[in-house]
Amino acid sequence: MKTKIKIFKGDITNIHVEAIVNAANNTLLGGAGVDGAIHRAAGPKLLEECKKLGGCNTGEAKITKGYNLNAKFVIHTVGPVWYGGKNNEEELLASCYRNSLELAEKADVRTIAFPSISTGAYRFPIEKAVNIAMCEIKKFVEKNDTIEEIIFVLFSEKDYLLYKNKVKEIFGFEI
Numbered sequence: 001m002k003t004k005i006k007i008f009k010g011d012i013t014n015i016h017v018e019a020i021v022n023a024a025n026n027t028l029l030g031g032a033g034v035d036g037a038i039h040r041a042a043g044p045k046l047l048e049e050c051k052k053l054g055g056c057n058t059g060e061a062k063i064t065k066g067y068n069l070n071a072k073f074v075i076h077t078v079g080p081v082w083y084g085g086k087n088n089e090e091e092l093l094a095s096c097y098r099n100s101l102e103l104a105e106k107a108d109v110r111t112i113a114f115p116s117i118s119t120g121a122y123r124f125p126i127e128k129a130v131n132i133a134m135c136e137i138k139k140f141v142e143k144n145d146t147i148e149e150i151i152f153v154l155f156s157e158k159d160y161l162l163y164k165n166k167v168k169e170i171f172g173f174e175i
């Protein structure tokens with residue numbers, strides 16, 4: 001495995017990477033949380049481009065330019081709302097990570113940052129979400145080495161520690 005996995009505590013809009021992933025909603029027209037922060041930092045042209053995309057299904061992803069962000073691209077993915085786990089939520093969250101990474105690879109992205117998709121307004125339990133995120137990343141990096149760096153950006157200390165411990169468990173190294 002050549003890809004480096006990193007964990008960072010802070011605001012994803014400040015990270016210097018080629019693509020940042022947005023935890024969006026089905027309209028792709030902006031919202032609160034990380035979505036709001038990304039649209040604010042990217043500026044109004046991001047919304048203009050998003051309006052042309054015709055929304056996005058849950059579990060899927062679409063790519064736009066990054067406009068005023070440091071990142072060249074934004075990959076918008078729509079996580080599932082957690083309704084207790086019987087509505088295919090786990091598989092849908094896994095497909096957010098898979099589809100985002102596939103789009104990044106197609107766009108020749110070498111560095112990418114993810115937020116913790118679905119664990120805010122969409123209420124996905126973070127202990128389950130972090131496991132799904134890391135398992136999907138591991139499957140991807142075992143088969144692809146075009147992406148050099150994958151960074152998870154967490155807002156809170158609690159989330160940061162959960163991700164950090166999961167990296168150790170799944171990848172077997174300390175960050």
Ligand code: AR6
Pocket residue numbers: 010011012013023024025030031032033034035036037038079115116117118119120121122123124153154155156159
């Ligand atoms: N940088 C990194 N992480 C952040 C940031 C930031 N700037 N802001 C929030 N987080 P959420 P969801 C964390 O609610 O659960 C939006 O309204 C946050 O603490 O942003 O997928 C969309 O339009 C949490 O841990 O995304 C949708 O309607 C994580 O990012 C809906 O929310 C995800 O929280 C999507 O909900």
